[in-house]
Amino acid sequence: MARKQIHLGVHFPGVNNTTVWTEPDSGSQIDFASFEHLARRAEDAKLDFFFLAEGLRLREHKGAIHDLDVVGRPDTLPLLAALAAVTDRIGLAGTINTTFNEPWDLARQFATLDVLSGGRAAWNLVTSSDAFTGENFRRGGYLPYAERYARAGEVVDVARALWDSWDDDAVAADADAGQFLRPGSVRPVDHHGAHVDAEGTFTTPRGPQGHPVLFQAGDSADGRDFAAATADVVFSMHSTFDAGRTFYDDVKGRLATYGRSRDSLKILPATTVVLGDTADEAAERARIIRRQQVSPQTAIAFLEQVWGVDLTAYDAEGPLPDVEPDVDGANITRGRVRHIKDPRPVVAQWRELAAAHGWSIRELVIQVTSRGGFVGTAAQVADEIDRYVQEDASDGFILVPHLTPHGLDDVLDTVVPLLQERGSFRTEYSGTTLRDHLGLAHPDLARGLRPAAVAG
Secondary structure, eight states: OOOOOOOEEEEEEEEOTTTTTSSSOOOSSHHHHHHHHHHHHHTTTOOOOOOOESSSSOOOOOOTTOTSSSOOOOOHHHHHHHHHHHHHSEEEEEEEEETTSOOOHHHHHHOOOOHTTTTEEEEEEEEEOOOOHHSSSSTTOOHHHHHHHHHHHHHHHHHHHHHHOTTTTTTTEEETTEEEOTTSSSSOOEOOSOOOOOEOOOOSOOOTSOOOOOEEEOOOOHHHHHHHHHOOOEEEEEHHHHHHHHHHHHHHHHGGGGTTGGHHHHHHEEEEEESSHHHHHHHHHHHHHHHHHHHHHHHHHHHHHHHHHTTTTTTTTTTOSSSOOOOGGGGGHHHHHHHSHHHHHHHHHHHHHHHHHTTOOHHHHHHHOOOEEEEEEEHHHHHHHHHHTTTSSOEEEOOOOOSSTTTTTHHIIIIHHHHHTTSSOOOSSSSSSSHHHOOOOOOOTTTTTOOOGGGO
């Protein structure tokens, strides 16, 4: 039986508590050369895409910016457009919020990137009900939880309608007339909905892949349904094998409800890789990296987000606080999603864990914030990555470095060639678009149509 093909992307992180940005080998987070290095190295290794997250506002902790957890960097779309000029094949994925932006602008910007890059654009859809982040936007940024996916769905529907309003072969060429639009090949859009409006003839033609690939990262029941109905790729947070397989089965199982095949959606967890010449060496290196990522200050700040109170009087290398959490202290950190609604059972569980293992505050935070990852020799890591994909725990991974921009060089130089040797990863690109790399159909073909661009 043919091996399932692994899909791999790279994520360029911002300056935050997962990036060891104080290391001498850590480069600039804003110089274009850093972004170019990671994108070019990933393309040389024949990876599927380069991925950027989004930071719309610097997070505040107790009214100040925590200097070990900063997310600022250049704007996503101009940066991806610049990378399109210095790369040829690798996909270019960017995160843009559906709560704060209008579909006409979003559709135009991503269609432009798709055209300029030769069909390599991807849009990672995210929602937000965070009023702190949204204070700088017209609607104030806040949407009730039940409405944020409703708005996101309408934004995506309108963006698709705008992209689909141009035929693939709308622009023709004539020796005498030059370029012209074929009659009837561009249709106006008229949408007036609960959340967005769009009216008129769209300004940007379709790119070579029909329209940009859609990424989505929601993990709630609503988010999973939204992904099954809408997305081409899910950016999953489930990076351990059992959790990954459970998530994989759940989301893939929802696709049939929306008339989609299991291959029409790729599930790619984010993961880290730490390599060593031996398993013990890799484990020790991983331990050092985690302690660098979770500084004493970061450990206390993380606990404060859960406790909802000031804990600076406590020693990060000492025992957990003996005070009870403030259930209403949700605003101690602003601009970060608070996943823990009631901290009391979480605090009780953490106290049990700390007592059982003798963990300090810092050691506990290191344990509870570790989201999995691959640690070992290059051969061991290649084996595990391949196992996840062949046994349906994922379709591949988005690799997240701990150092910028060289943190994945060793993975690309050693692990990827081993995956290529066993036939689980490409040795050359077989197509030119991101849809080609991911094995995704042209959007018209996915709907049972036959676009002019692929008609034989």
